Every structure is written in C-alpha cells, then in structure tokens.
Amino acid sequence: MIVVERGTAAGIYLDAAEYDGGLRRVAESFAADIELVTGTRPDIVTEPGELGSTAIVIGTAGRSRLIDEWIAAGKLDVSAIQGKRECYRIQRIEHPCDGVQQALVIAGSDKRGTIYGTYAVSEMMGVSPWVYFADVMPERRTLLDLPDRKLDVSSKEPSVKYRGFFLNDDWPSLGSWVTGAFGDFNEAFYEKIFELLLRLKGNYLWPAMWSAEFSVNGKSHPLANAELAKEYGIIMGTSHHEPLFRAGSEWQRVYKDYGTSNLWDFARNREAITAFWEDGIRRNKDFPNLITLGMRGESDSALEGSDQENIELLKEIILTQKELLKRYGLEQAPQVLAVYKEVEKYWYGTAEAEGLKDWEVLNDVTILLSDDNFGNLRKIPAGQEQHRSAGWGMYYHLDYHGGPHSYEWVNTTPLEKVWEQMSMAYDYGIRDVWIVNVGDLKPMELPVSYFLDLAYDFEAWGTAAMNRTKEYTERWVRQQFGHAADEAAVCGIAGILADYTRMNGRRKPEIIRPDTFSFEHYNEARRVLEQAGKLVEATERYNRLIPERLQDAYFQLVYFPAAASANVLQMQVYAGLSRLYAERGSVIANTYAGLTAEAIERDKQLEQTYNNGISGGKWRGMMSSAHVGYVNWDAAGWSYPQAAAVVPVKGPLMIVDVQGTGQGYTSGTAALPVFTNLQREAYTVTVSNGGDTGFAYEAAVSADWIRLDLPCGWIETGETITVSVDWDKVQGACSGEIVISGAEGAVTVRAEIDWIDLSGVPRGTFVETHHVISIEAEHTVNRISADGVEWKKISSYGKTLSSVKMYPETVAFSEPAQSPYLEYRVFVRRDGEYSLTAYVAPTNHLSPVSGLKYAAGFEGHNPVIADALPPGFEGGNHNNGPWCRAVMNNIHVTVTTHTLSKGVHTLRFYGLDAGLVLQKLVLSAGPLPYSYLGPEESYITSAELTEDSL
Known part of the structure; x- marks a missing residue:
C-alpha cells in the first residue's frame, strides 16, 4: 500500500470522539514519523467525508464510528482482539466506503492497543522507537510503500500486565540534561518519555525522584505531568518507598502544612503523615495509578524498630492507607506493596515475628519482589503462593545507587543475565508487574528494549526460546542501522554490544583496579587487555562504515559505551603494568605510565564528545557520571589510577616479565612455564634495562628444539622474545x-617440556597440565535428566564461555541420587588429594529455606554436598561480606576436596537447589593462585562430547 508518493501523503483519520487526548498526540507523532521518512507530512482529519482515495484510519473498536461501521459491515475483522487487553489489528481494506479506494486500518481493543498498533506501523516504515532518545534517523525515501504481507496483523495480549521502567534521577547526568533541555522534570520532558515507553509497548512508569516531584513539577500547572500521563494511557506508580502518590522529597518541603514535626516516622508523627497521604490521594485520585502501599524510613532507609515492632507498625500503616483509599472510592484500585531489602524480612517473618505474607488484608495487593540491586533475584514465590489472586511483581535493576558500590554509567548487565533471571521470575508466576531501574535511561537503550520486549512477548523471547539473545541483539541493531549496514556489519555491531556488556558484566568499570586481573597467573591481565583492544578496533572499523546521518546514533548506542568501557579497563591494566615494571626498575614503566595518561585523557574526551559534540549539543550533561576508581559505595573520592614511573639510569639487562606472569629477574635463572606436547604453547620473555641510552643484546640456546623470535637486538625500553618449540625434534x-x-x-632462561602420554585415554577427556584441569561447564561427556528436569546450556552467559542450568527451573532435589547430573571425563597425573572449585553465577536464596546446593563426586566415591552460599549469606545486604564479594566479582566460588588415583576418572556434578547456574569447574592439585577469571580451559582429547557442548 502506497502511503506517500511524489509528495502526496495518505490522510490520517481519527474519530472526533478520540481526537482530544493521547490518540491525537500519537496521530501527530505518527504523521511526524511519515514526514521524517518522506519529507511529506500527512493531514489528520476527523470527519469521514474528508478522506481521500487512500487513507490511514486509526481508532479504538467501540470508540471510532468509522471502524465500528466497517466491523459491522464485515469489512474489518477484529475477532482476534475483541475483549482482550492492549491488542491491535492492522488490516488493509479495498473500497471500504464511497470515495476511498483503499484504507490502512489500525484498530485497537483499547486505547493502548491502538497506540501500539500505530507505532508498529511506524516501525514498518523504518522508524526506531529510539528515534528521539538516540537520534536514530530512518532511511529517507520519496516513495513509502508498505508491503501487503505486513498489513494483516493481529497482535497478542502482553505477557506481563504492567511493564515499565523507573527513572532513578541520578544526578549529575539525567538531572543535568533534563534541567538544561526542559527546565525541569515537566510535561515537555515526560511527553518524550511517554512516547518512548509506548513505542516500546510499555504501559507503566515510576517517574524521576529524589529532586523531582511528578505531580508538582508541571510547567503549565502543577498536575500537568499527571494529566499528560492520563491522556497517553500511562499507568503511573511511585517508587517502592513513596506511598500514596507522594514523591519522596515532598514531605520535607510541605510538612509544615500538616504539623510542626518533620519526622518521617509514623509511630511518632502519625497524624501529620496521614494528612499528608490524604492530600496525595485527593490530588491524584482521578488519574490511573498502581498505588504504592507501605512505608520505609527517611530517604529510602530502614524502619527503626525491632522486626516485631516494624511488622506491627507496617500493619498499622497499611490499614491506615487502605482506609484512606476507601474514603475516596479507591478501595478497588490496583495496589502494590514492594518487598524490597529489609521489607522482605517483614513479608516472610522471622523466628521471633510472624510476617505479612498470610495477612488477609493484603490479599488484594500485588506483592512486588526485588532483585538484590545487582540483577540477581532475592526471593521468588513457591508452590501455592504463585497463585495468589492479586499476583506478583518484580523490581529489577540495570542501574543502582547504593552499596557495596554504585553503578550508574553504562550497561553492565548482559542480556543473557536478564533473560535467565527474569525468565525464572516469570516461570515462578511473577507476571503482573515488571519494573526496571534504568537510572539515567541512557545509555541503557538495548537492555531497556530487551526487558520490555521480554515482558510484552515472553512466548517469543522467554524460557521456551533459549539462546536467542544473540538473535535479539542482531534484530535490534538491524532496526537501528539495517538500512545503512549490510548483514555482516549488523552481526559485527551486535557482537560489539554483546562483548562490551559481557566485559562490564564480569567486573563493573567503577571497581576495576590496577590489580583486578592477575599479572602473575594465566597471563590474565594481558589477555583481557588484548580483548579490550580488539573491542576498540571493532568499534572503529564499523564506525567507518556508518553514514553521516547515523553517526550520532552509532556513537550513543555503540561507539561510546563499548570504546569508553574498554578504555577504562585498558587504563587500569596499563596503570598496573606501570607499577609492575617500576618495581622491576625497568624503563618500560614509563611507557605504560604514558599509556595510562593517554587513556585518562581519552576518557575525558569521550565524555566531552557525548555531552557537547554529538547531535548539536542535544545531550549536554547526560554523560557526566563518575565511573572510575570508586573507593566508597558512591562516587565520593573517586580518582583515576596512579601510574608509576622510573628515572632512567643505566642498569643491567633484566628480564622483567615471563609470559605475563609478572616474574622479573636481573640475574640468575628464569623459568618459562612448562611446555606440553598437548597444547604446544608459545611463551614470551620481555627483556629490558633501566637506562636511557639502550644497549645491544644477543641470545643463545642450548638445544636445537628451542626456537626464538628475536624482533631486534637493540633495547631502548624493552623487547619481547617469543620462545616456542620445534616439536618435530622432541619425543619426550x-x-x-x-x-x-x-x-x-x-640472564639464563630455563625451558622445559613435560611430555604427557595419552595412550589409552579416551576421547573427550580433560588432561591435567600444570597441576590443573579447567573445564567450561558446557563441555560435558554426558547429561542425565531426572523427573523431567535436564541441564541446558545458556550460551555466552558467564565470565568466560557459557553456563548450564536445570530446566524446568522450578524443581529442587534433596539427594544427589534423585537429581539430574553432568558428567566430565578427566585424566589426573598423580595419586592424592585434589580440590574441585565450582564457579557458580551469583544467585541468592530463592526462598527463606533454600540454599544453592550441589553435589560433586567421582566413581566409587559418595558425592560431596556443598552450598555455593556460605553460612550467614544475605543477598542484598551491603553489610554482608559474602554477598558483597559475590556481586563485585560476579561469581560464587566453592571448593570441595576429593582423593583420586592417577588415571582417568568420571566427574559427576549434581544439581540440587533450583536456580543453580554452573559456569566452570577447576580440579587442581592444591589451592589455586589468585586470578579473577580462573585458569583457561585445559586440553581435551579429540572431542566426543554431548550434542550442543561445543
């Protein structure tokens, strides 16, 4: 169907009954989309007689007379959406009425359905939901012809009832941009937010808080924001600690209207606080809201009494709030109680105090559970709890301001983690409210899209569609850049987004330190440095392919978050290398000190470009968050890393590094890591001096099987020599x-070969080298299910390769003999005691009585049961050391011990508790030395593994 041709556009019809309000705004937005694509803006009419030969008819069934006439006449079929929530029908009709040859009809089952359908057509035209918030410009064309195959669509009902995000108003970024661009968090700002939310098929918003007051900040009049939300059909909420329509900052500003005390303490200031709440109800009662109940302490803090006292006080608070709602006819209005942080304890109760979960007063209230602020669910409903009539919600975080440290800069949560955790939430019956904290909103564009798409169409992207995050990311990149990039570029850009987020997911940029990655073991620091360098190269390569029209969008969505994240990692590793070489007395320290300084300057330049250089300065202030060198829970005291340098003095030749191990020698004998005939490694030796004049060197070998790669024989700062083996000359x-x-x-360097005889070792066996067997979890030789529960791979989820998890994920087992298990074949080279280290995703207790238990054992031995959660573990408590370590390192690490004889063994790993996600296993002849990622995977005999193990 031709919408625009040679400067003439089909008119847009909207019934006069629906013209005033949100649909008019959406129709105007839709007309602007057409103009953005074609340069021609269609007219919007409200009378059927004003239609031309081609028309676009937008309306809600039962509200639009023209749509209702065509339904009655059998010309428009809306049977698939009738009586459903937030659905739309898109249909092209030939000759629907006199004077109209063809019409494109966008009919909704309700207002939001109509809006979703309208923006679905915008997407067909090539207009991204991020057209404003990321400056994604569609392809320009003079002929806009929508293919007929796309114009016969009936949408589904959304999977989750309330779907939205929370603007956490984290200064300095979002607040600086908003006040500069709009003056305040007013209706001009929220019009952009509401449009984005609707384009993403969301319907629910927690507005900006801390310094913002949604129902006060209107520009034309105080309630302009709330009125605009009603027009658009947006259901408003308030954050978990802002009850009965009142913003958190309102109380201290107006408390004198209600009494003399500013105490936010219901026990001591009940009358004033009750009156304050009543005014909130009186003010906002006519607007659509999901009403927050309950109460926390001042500024999102805990209540002050004992558990028993606080539970009884919460009951009094909720009864008071419900009585107020009844007084204003809102007793049937949807209500939510957030079980967040310590409130979770009040819900479940303690040994000394009965909780709220069986209190009948809350039977009509949706219970909003929470993650631990770092993307790991805290609790989930079990058994019959899942079927409570008012349902369940989940408050999730992509951004957090709190302990053990804040993360408010770029995305650090891989889509695979969002999928794994939120799919588990849905499978446990959490299907009424999904709300995600997005902080400043930008640059969280991709995960915000994913979170809302997962909530809207769980069937397409949820549990039944494993390992589709790569497909989703490519689809999303295609939506933004597909008209300007070929398929190879789309896949490459999607890879950048996945790689930078995974890099940030293993360690958030704010808390990377110069010594986070080991300089002494597994060549770890240099490996991650190489990965960061490749990421930067990829961002530059695709940047050159993106046309000028999309450069601003590419910078915001891809280049900045990827390049800036990689630069922070490089900065910290460079600083660590400078310190390492300074300790050795090597002038190479100065080289890395210079690279550290360049990285610091690069960080400042990237921020400056984002804030002032792109989109004509549109995003001034948006990228202003401190994001390096946190020493507190917040940004207070942050600093760039301090590099080290040396004063050049003439000194002896020295070896300052051996294969990235950080070992240095000025005399005597250095030792390369032992070569094996299995992996046939090449190792490096860095030669340096402390002088400023340089000098020549030479190398000689004692065996004809040693091969050297000598780049040159003159040292200015340092040279790297590659040592390898001519394996044709070695037989033992x-x-x-x-x-x-x-x-x-x-200096003498010793080279040694450990010749491993694999005679009789079966295929698919991991072989001990350097006293270690490191196994990526997916590389099994067998996977055994039990009672319909089986282990499945989650691709690209984890710190190194992938993960495995039991599905269905709602089942737990009490004994290893009853549980599904994984099998791995290993070859150990000595008799003795071995440590088995399990690397498990940082899942929390999913119920008050559960742990994160597993069992591991070898043939002939009873499996050893272990719990990845140590005693006293408390997810979400920033005073709890084990939890803080788990979320900072993004892993649980647990060790069991096993006595083995030399030879081939079968390792079995049994899953016991639900929610367990295994990433890696390391069997070692002794404790493992420090490294952040653990040993790289060991040699495996010519693989014969399970079907999807590679």
Whole structure:
C-alpha cells in the first residue's frame, strides 16, 4: 500500500470522539514519523467525508464510528482482539466506503492497543522507537510503500500486565540534561518519555525522584505531568518507598502544612503523615495509578524498630492507607506493596515475628519482589503462593545507587543475565508487574528494549526460546542501522554490544583496579587487555562504515559505551603494568605510565564528545557520571589510577616479565612455564634495562628444539622474545637453556617440556597440565535428566564461555541420587588429594529455606554436598561480606576436596537447589593462585562430547 508518493501523503483519520487526548498526540507523532521518512507530512482529519482515495484510519473498536461501521459491515475483522487487553489489528481494506479506494486500518481493543498498533506501523516504515532518545534517523525515501504481507496483523495480549521502567534521577547526568533541555522534570520532558515507553509497548512508569516531584513539577500547572500521563494511557506508580502518590522529597518541603514535626516516622508523627497521604490521594485520585502501599524510613532507609515492632507498625500503616483509599472510592484500585531489602524480612517473618505474607488484608495487593540491586533475584514465590489472586511483581535493576558500590554509567548487565533471571521470575508466576531501574535511561537503550520486549512477548523471547539473545541483539541493531549496514556489519555491531556488556558484566568499570586481573597467573591481565583492544578496533572499523546521518546514533548506542568501557579497563591494566615494571626498575614503566595518561585523557574526551559534540549539543550533561576508581559505595573520592614511573639510569639487562606472569629477574635463572606436547604453547620473555641510552643484546640456546623470535637486538625500553618449540625434534620430556646477554650482564632462561602420554585415554577427556584441569561447564561427556528436569546450556552467559542450568527451573532435589547430573571425563597425573572449585553465577536464596546446593563426586566415591552460599549469606545486604564479594566479582566460588588415583576418572556434578547456574569447574592439585577469571580451559582429547557442548 502506497502511503506517500511524489509528495502526496495518505490522510490520517481519527474519530472526533478520540481526537482530544493521547490518540491525537500519537496521530501527530505518527504523521511526524511519515514526514521524517518522506519529507511529506500527512493531514489528520476527523470527519469521514474528508478522506481521500487512500487513507490511514486509526481508532479504538467501540470508540471510532468509522471502524465500528466497517466491523459491522464485515469489512474489518477484529475477532482476534475483541475483549482482550492492549491488542491491535492492522488490516488493509479495498473500497471500504464511497470515495476511498483503499484504507490502512489500525484498530485497537483499547486505547493502548491502538497506540501500539500505530507505532508498529511506524516501525514498518523504518522508524526506531529510539528515534528521539538516540537520534536514530530512518532511511529517507520519496516513495513509502508498505508491503501487503505486513498489513494483516493481529497482535497478542502482553505477557506481563504492567511493564515499565523507573527513572532513578541520578544526578549529575539525567538531572543535568533534563534541567538544561526542559527546565525541569515537566510535561515537555515526560511527553518524550511517554512516547518512548509506548513505542516500546510499555504501559507503566515510576517517574524521576529524589529532586523531582511528578505531580508538582508541571510547567503549565502543577498536575500537568499527571494529566499528560492520563491522556497517553500511562499507568503511573511511585517508587517502592513513596506511598500514596507522594514523591519522596515532598514531605520535607510541605510538612509544615500538616504539623510542626518533620519526622518521617509514623509511630511518632502519625497524624501529620496521614494528612499528608490524604492530600496525595485527593490530588491524584482521578488519574490511573498502581498505588504504592507501605512505608520505609527517611530517604529510602530502614524502619527503626525491632522486626516485631516494624511488622506491627507496617500493619498499622497499611490499614491506615487502605482506609484512606476507601474514603475516596479507591478501595478497588490496583495496589502494590514492594518487598524490597529489609521489607522482605517483614513479608516472610522471622523466628521471633510472624510476617505479612498470610495477612488477609493484603490479599488484594500485588506483592512486588526485588532483585538484590545487582540483577540477581532475592526471593521468588513457591508452590501455592504463585497463585495468589492479586499476583506478583518484580523490581529489577540495570542501574543502582547504593552499596557495596554504585553503578550508574553504562550497561553492565548482559542480556543473557536478564533473560535467565527474569525468565525464572516469570516461570515462578511473577507476571503482573515488571519494573526496571534504568537510572539515567541512557545509555541503557538495548537492555531497556530487551526487558520490555521480554515482558510484552515472553512466548517469543522467554524460557521456551533459549539462546536467542544473540538473535535479539542482531534484530535490534538491524532496526537501528539495517538500512545503512549490510548483514555482516549488523552481526559485527551486535557482537560489539554483546562483548562490551559481557566485559562490564564480569567486573563493573567503577571497581576495576590496577590489580583486578592477575599479572602473575594465566597471563590474565594481558589477555583481557588484548580483548579490550580488539573491542576498540571493532568499534572503529564499523564506525567507518556508518553514514553521516547515523553517526550520532552509532556513537550513543555503540561507539561510546563499548570504546569508553574498554578504555577504562585498558587504563587500569596499563596503570598496573606501570607499577609492575617500576618495581622491576625497568624503563618500560614509563611507557605504560604514558599509556595510562593517554587513556585518562581519552576518557575525558569521550565524555566531552557525548555531552557537547554529538547531535548539536542535544545531550549536554547526560554523560557526566563518575565511573572510575570508586573507593566508597558512591562516587565520593573517586580518582583515576596512579601510574608509576622510573628515572632512567643505566642498569643491567633484566628480564622483567615471563609470559605475563609478572616474574622479573636481573640475574640468575628464569623459568618459562612448562611446555606440553598437548597444547604446544608459545611463551614470551620481555627483556629490558633501566637506562636511557639502550644497549645491544644477543641470545643463545642450548638445544636445537628451542626456537626464538628475536624482533631486534637493540633495547631502548624493552623487547619481547617469543620462545616456542620445534616439536618435530622432541619425543619426550627434556629441558634446555636460553642465555640472553648484553654488555651489562646475562640472564639464563630455563625451558622445559613435560611430555604427557595419552595412550589409552579416551576421547573427550580433560588432561591435567600444570597441576590443573579447567573445564567450561558446557563441555560435558554426558547429561542425565531426572523427573523431567535436564541441564541446558545458556550460551555466552558467564565470565568466560557459557553456563548450564536445570530446566524446568522450578524443581529442587534433596539427594544427589534423585537429581539430574553432568558428567566430565578427566585424566589426573598423580595419586592424592585434589580440590574441585565450582564457579557458580551469583544467585541468592530463592526462598527463606533454600540454599544453592550441589553435589560433586567421582566413581566409587559418595558425592560431596556443598552450598555455593556460605553460612550467614544475605543477598542484598551491603553489610554482608559474602554477598558483597559475590556481586563485585560476579561469581560464587566453592571448593570441595576429593582423593583420586592417577588415571582417568568420571566427574559427576549434581544439581540440587533450583536456580543453580554452573559456569566452570577447576580440579587442581592444591589451592589455586589468585586470578579473577580462573585458569583457561585445559586440553581435551579429540572431542566426543554431548550434542550442543561445543
């Protein structure tokens, strides 16, 4: 169907009965979308007689007379959406009435359905939901012809009833931008927010808080924001600690209207607070809201009494609130109680105090559970609890301001984590409210889209559609850049988004330190440095392919978050390397000090470009959050890393690094990591001096199987020599020496080969080398299900490769003999005691009585039961050391011990508690040295693994 041709556009019809309000605004927005694509803006008419030969008819069944006439005449079929919530029908009709040859009809089952359908057509035209908030410009064309195959659509009902996000108003970024662009958090700002939310098929919003007051900040009059939300059909809420329509900051501003005390303490200031709440109800009662009940302490703090006292006080508070709602006819209005942080304890109760969960007063209240502020669910309903009539909700975080540290800069939550956690929430019956804290909103564009799409169409993206996050990301990139990038570029850009988020997910940028990644073990620091460098190269490569029209969008959505995140990691590792080489007395320290300084300057430049250089300065202030070197829970005291340098003095030749281990030698003998005939590694030796004049060196080997790659024989700062083995000349264990000498001395490097005989070792066996067997969880030789529960792989989820988890995920087992298990085949090279280290995703207790238990064992031995959650673990409590370590390191690490004989063994890993996500297993002949990611995967004999293990 041709919508625009040669400067002529089909008119848009909206019934006069629906013209005043949100649908008019959406129709105007839709007309602007058409103009953005074609340069031609269609007229909007309200009378059927004003229609031309081609028309676009927008309206709600039962509200639009023209749509109702065509339904009655059998020309428009809305049977698939009738009586449903938030559905739409898109249909092209030939000759629907006199004078109209064809009409594109967008009919909704209700107002939001009509709006969703209208914006669905905008997406067909190539207009991204992020057209305003990321400056994604659609392809320009003079002919807008929508294919008929796309114009026969009946949408489904959304999977989750209330779907939205929370603007956490975290200064300095969002607040600076809003006040600069709009003057305040007023209706001009919220018009943009509401439109974005509706384009993303959301319907629910927690507005900005702390410094903002939604029902007071209107520009034309105080309630303008609330009135605008009603027009658009947006259901408003308030955050978990802002009851009965009142913003958190309102109380201290107006408390004198209700009494003399400013105490936010119901026990001591009941009458004034009750009157304050009543005014909130009186003010907002006519607007659509999901009403927050309950109460927390001042500024989102805990209540002050004992558990028993606080539970009884909460009951009094809720009874008072419900009585107020009844007084104003709102007793049937939807209500929600947030079980957040310590309130969770009041819900479930303690040994000394009965909780609220069986209190009949709350039977008509949706219970909003929460994650631990770091994307890991805290509790989920079990058994019959899942079927409570008022349902359940989940408050999730992509951004957090609190302990053990805040993260408010760029996205640090991979989509795979969102999928795993929120799919579990849905499977446990949490289907009424999904709200996600997005902080400043930008640059969270991708995860916000994903979260809302998952909530809208769980069937397409949820549990039954495992491992589709890659597909989703490519689809999302195609929506933003597909008309300007070929399929290879789309996949490449999607890979950048996945890689930078995974990098941030393993350690948030704010708390990367110069020594986070080990310089001494597994060449770890240099490996992550190489990964960051490749990420930067990819962002630059695709940046050159993006046309000028989309450069601003690419910078916001891809280039900045990826390049800036990689730069922070590089900055910290460079600083660590400078310190390492300074300790060795090597002038190479100065090189890395210079690179650290360049990275710091790069960080400042990227922020400056975002705030002032793109989109004509549109985003001034939006990217202003401190994001490096946190020393407190918040940004107070943050600093860039301090590099180290040395004063060049003439000194002896030295080896300052051996294969990224941080080992340094000025004399004597250095040792390379042992070569094996299995992995056939090449190792590096960095040679340096402390001088400023440089000097020559030479190297000699004692064995003909040692091969050297000598880049040159003159040292200014440092040279890296690659040492490898000519394997055709080696048939067994042996050793040799490399003597590196210069005018100021010599150092000997010992090279040794550990020849491992694999005769009789079956395929698919992990082999012990360097006293370690490291196994990625997906690389099993067998997976055994039990009672319909089986282990499945979650691709790209975890700190290194992937993860495995039991599905259905709502089942737990009490004994290993009853549970599903994974099998791995290992070859150990000595008799003795081994440690098995399990790396498990940082899941919390999912119920007050559950843990995160598993069992591990070898043939002939009873499996050892362990719990990944240590005694006293309390998810979400920033005073709890084990939880703080888990979320900072993004892993649980648990060790069991096993006595083994030399040879081949079968390791079984049994899942016991629901929610367990295994990422890696490491079997070691002794304790593992420090590293952040653990050893790289070990050699495996020519693989014969399970079907999807590779």
